[in-house]
Each structure stands twice: as C-alpha cells, then as structure tokens.
Amino acid sequence: MTTDVTRVIVSTGTTDNAHQTQVHHRDFAEIRAEGETPVAAAGQLVNHLTRALDSALTAWRRDAIQAAIADTQAFIQQP
Numbered sequence: 001m002t003t004d005v006t007r008v009i010v011s012t013g014t015t016d017n018a019h020q021t022q023v024h025h026r027d028f029a030e031i032r033a034e035g036e037t038p039v040a041a042a043g044q045l046v047n048h049l050t051r052a053l054d055s056a057l058t059a060w061r062r063d064a065i066q067a068a069i070a071d072t073q074a075f076i077q078q079p
Helices: 038-055 059-077
Strands: 008-015 018-025 028-035
Touching: 008 038, 008 059, 018 038, 018 059, 028 038, 028 059, 038 059
Parallel strands: none
Antiparallel strands: 008 018, 018 028
C-alpha cells in the first residue's frame, strides 16, 4: 500500500493563549484530533481512525480507513 502524507491536513491556532494543533485526514474530515504538536495530534488521529474501524460495515470502508491510518503513520514517521 502506498502512503501519501499530503493527505494529512494540519491546522494551527491559538485559544486562551495556548497554541493548539488540529489534524485530520483529507478523506475523513469529520474525524479530527488535537495536540500540542502536529505529531502528537497525528498520534491521536491514528487512535480515532482505529476506533472508526469498529463501525466500518463494508470492506471498502475498512480499506479506506486503513489507508488513512497508513498515511497518518507515515506523516508521524517523516523526518
């Protein structure tokens, strides 16, 4: 399976004088995760996507979620 780290979208912002980073996968914009850094947020996103596998009713949906997990893991491991 090929991965594409450009599918992981990073947004940054500030709330109450705290820097916050939010990430989501392009194909699953409704599943978002937050963290202090992009890598920390991406780690949380992997957890959220993994939980989403439980509700994937078709093989196609499961494969799409697993591809998003692989993309996000590749994003975490990039230098």
